Amino acid sequence: MKFDILTLFPAMFEGPLTESIIRRAAEKELVDIRVHNIRDYATDRHQVVDDAPYGGGDGMVMKVEPLAACIEAVKRERPAARVILTTPRGRTFKHEVARELSREAELILICGRYEGVDERVRELFVDDELSIGDFVLTGGELAAMVMVDAIVRFIPGVLGSAGSVETDSFADGLLEYPQYTRPAEFRGLRVPDVLLSGNHAEVSRWRRCKSLEKTRIERPDLLVEQVVTPSDRAYLAE
Numbered sequence: 368m369k370f371d372i373l374t375l376f377p378a379m380f381e382g383p384l385t386e387s388i389i390r391r392a393a394e395k396e397l398v399d400i401r402v403h404n405i406r407d408y409a410t411d412r413h414q415v416v417d418d419a420p421y422g423g424g425d426g427m428v429m430k431v432e433p434l435a436a437c438i439e440a441v442k443r444e445r446p447a448a449r450v451i452l453t454t455p456r457g458r459t460f461k462h463e464v465a466r467e468l469s470r471e472a473e474l475i476l477i478c479g480r481y482e483g484v485d486e487r488v489r490e491l492f493v494d495d496e497l498s499i500g501d502f503v504l505t506g507g508e509l510a511a512m513v514m515v516d517a518i519v520r521f522i523p524g525v526l527g528s529a530g531s532v533e534t535d536s537f538a539d540g541l542l543e544y545p546q547y548t549r550p551a552e553f554r555g556l557r558v559p560d561v562l563l564s565g566n567h568a569e570v571s572r573w574r575r576c577k578s579l580e581k582t583r584i585e586r587p588d589l590l591v592e593q594v595v596t597p598s599d600r601a602y603l604a605e
């Protein structure tokens with residue numbers, strides 16, 4: 368899968384997307400992440416990329432011309448790429464959105480700065496506006512990194528034995544159960560006996576109950592009809 372990230376701060380991507388699972392995915396050629404500096408596409412002498420907003424107000428707005436030139440240059444190589452604008456005004460980026468986007472062959476992610484990008488960028492080029500949550504970041508770079516990281520995990524072969532997207536939180540609609548590893552006791556806190564029992568049916572049941580319990584406390588909004596089974600219902604009624 369190919370990612371093209373458009374940013375005014377390419378150096379921000381040097382660490383986070385070149386380590387660990389994503390680095391190995393790139394080495395296996397499962398992902399190819401390229402970062403483009405939008406400023407390189409500004410044609411005036413000072414390479415200006417922002418200007419004051421029409422109508423007045425605080426801050427600056429990212430100009431349409433450098434962004435348009437940058438998007439068009441990338442699109443020449445990736446004509447079918449889906450273009451995503453990172454913005455707090457977008458639909459929320461969730462587990463299912465990450466899964467859906469992982470089926471794309473090519474994605475272009477635009478990182479905004481200042482007060483955001485000229486609206487005509489959205490009108491002309493953007494397929495999807497995505498927000499990583501109801502808060503405002505200083506720029507779209509961290510949002511883009513979050514999206515790439517979450518999407519890449521769904522690409523077959525990326526996680527290998529490092530984990531499974533099928534048992535993660537949200538995969539079955541619930542938050543994940545608690546996890547433990549050795550030692551079996553630490554500072555008086557023992558790992559629940561059922562996890563040491565070797566009884567897989569009991570372990571599964573315990574995990575499902577703990578998932579339901581955690582979800583009911585932290586995210587009751589997730590306990591919708593499609594997720595809760597009849598035996599879950601009996602447990603929740605207890």
Ligand code: SAM
Nearest residue numbers: 453454455479482483498499503504506507510
């Ligand atoms: N004035 C904008 C507004 O109120 O909607 C916020 C602009 S923000 C300071 C600058 C850039 O950060 C945005 O253009 C966007 O690319 C990025 N950004 C900020 N918060 C975000 C979020 N929750 N999700 C995704 N991107 C975000």
